[in-house]
Amino acid sequence: MPSALPDGDAAPPDGALPEPALRGLGQRPFGVYVHVPFCATRCGYCDFNTYTAADLATSSASPTSWLAAVRQELTLAAEVLGTPPPAETVFVGGGTPSLLGATGLAEVLTAVRDTVGLTADAEVTTESNPESTSPEFFEAIRAAGYTRVSLGMQSAAPHVLAVLDRTHTPGRATAAAREARQAGFDHVNLDLIYGTPGEREEDLTRSLDAVLETGVDHVSAYALIVEEGTALARRIARGTLPAPDDDVLADRYEQVDRVLSAAGLHWYEVSNWATEPKAWCRHNLTYWTGADWWGVGPGAHSHVGGVRWWNVKHPARYAAILAQGNSPAAARESLTPADRHLERVMLQLRLADGLPLDILTPEVQEEAREAAEEGLLDKPALAGVNGKFGRCILTLKGRLLADAVVRRLT
Incomplete structure (x- = not known):
């Protein structure tokens, strides 16, 4: 079941x-996110705003509508923004965007x-x-203007994929990554999930080895989170699966970081590793640095100049509202300076470049120094150079306890 929208x-x-939200528009990075809400099947751990054909059988929603x-929403965005800055990044996510086929994805990009x-x-x-791609698919979207592909691999172990209700075969994700590279994509990401019940250390080793053999320049690795309302949460509540173990998750994260770092992929955000800065996901950096983006599609979130809003969730309602000439936004909020400071600390601290120490109050700066003494923040980085203020940069231990460090610095 998709998670609920905020109030x-x-x-x-x-x-x-x-x-005031439009002031400085274009002076900050601007991106477009497009949410594709369609999936062939629902994975047991997923609470994203996605729908299968069976879910939509009694509605008017379809890929065409x-x-x-x-x-229509992109036209609305251009009107609201006045003279919109051209998008520096576009990210088509879901859901399963590849279900649109290369033609559908080309039409999305043309609309932007x-x-x-x-x-x-x-x-x-x-x-x-991976299952809805092919060499021809990658060649066609590359010709349409796509520059980067992100593939959901999750694991190379069949029993782990089974627990996650993933439908692709273990070798298909890595084969798809190779096909994307052969089609001319320099930037290819593989997603992994670690800490699935039943996953062993050797299973993750096998997954990491398979990833590295493809030569991709970016890897995202996420700890399994059990979201309320999902099939996985119900299985754990019934006792048919154990809940993820925090100590095991920490061990798995250290394993991911150790293996990827040794292979030349270095962390630039807590859950993301890349071969070089050119391989970083620029669109996600838009989120992490508090820049501007317009989220298009059912349930998509947007942020421009300190105003954040989110669209209605169901594809049929989303289409019906836009057909009437109205905005599909369900609600919005204007962030206060305190809100924006909190979010800056929460998000920027996750980056390898860290957070400037001088944006913190003297009291919180002292808290940062104590965190450094405890091995959570990098001491030399915090000390600064030539009398300049330092930066709060998480150590490996700090990355494992990132949420706790954020609480201390807010």
């Missing part, structure tokens, strides 16, 4: 933003290009399920 203030029907609504526009060096990413 917020009423959003205006025309989607208009307050004038969704794409028409996406075009024709409304808000793209910079000449825009990073354009699509997520893909």
Whole structure:
């Protein structure tokens, strides 16, 4: 079951933003996220806003009506933003974007290009399920203008995929990564999930070895989170599966970091590793640095100049509202300076570049120094150079306890 939307203030029907939010538009990075809400099947751990054909059988929602609504929302975005800055990044996520096929993904990118526009060096990413890709698919989306592919691998162990209700065969994800590279994609990501009940250390070793053999330049690795309302949560509640163990999750994270670092992929965000800065996901950096993005699609979230809003969730309702000429925003909030400071600490601290010490109050700076003494923050980085203020950069121990460090610094 998809998770619930947050509460917020009423959003205006025309989607208009307050004038202060539009100040500086274009001086900050600007990206577009497009949410594809369709999946062939629902994975047992997933609480994303996704729907199978059976879920939509009694509604008017379809990929065709969704794409028409996406075009309408992009037109609305251009109107609301006035003279929109061309998107520096586009990320098509889901759901399973590859279910649209290469033609559908090309149409999505055309819609972005024709409304808000793209910079000449825009990073354009699509997520893909390995089973709905092929060499021809990758060649076609590369020709359409996509520059980056992110593939959901999760694990190379069949029994781990079975627990996660993943439908792809263990070798298909790595084969798809090779096909993407052969089609001309320099930037390919593989997603892993670690800590699944029943996963052994050797299973993760096997997964990491398989990833490295593909030569991809980016890896995302996430601890399994049991989300309320999912099939996995129900199995754990019934006692048919054990809950993930925090100590095991920490061991697995250290294993991921050790293996990837030795192979030349270094962390630049707590859950992301890359071969070099050119391989970093620029779109996700938009989120982590508090820049601007417009989220298009059912349930998508947006942020411009300190105003954040989120769309209605169901594809049929989303399309119907846009067909009436209205904004699909369900609600929104205006972030206070305190809110923005809190989010800056929460998100920027997760980056390898860390957080400037001088944005913290003197009392919190002292807390940071204590955290460094405890091995949670890098002491030389915190001390600074030539009398300049230092930066709060997580150590490996600090990454394992990142949420606790954030609490101490807020």
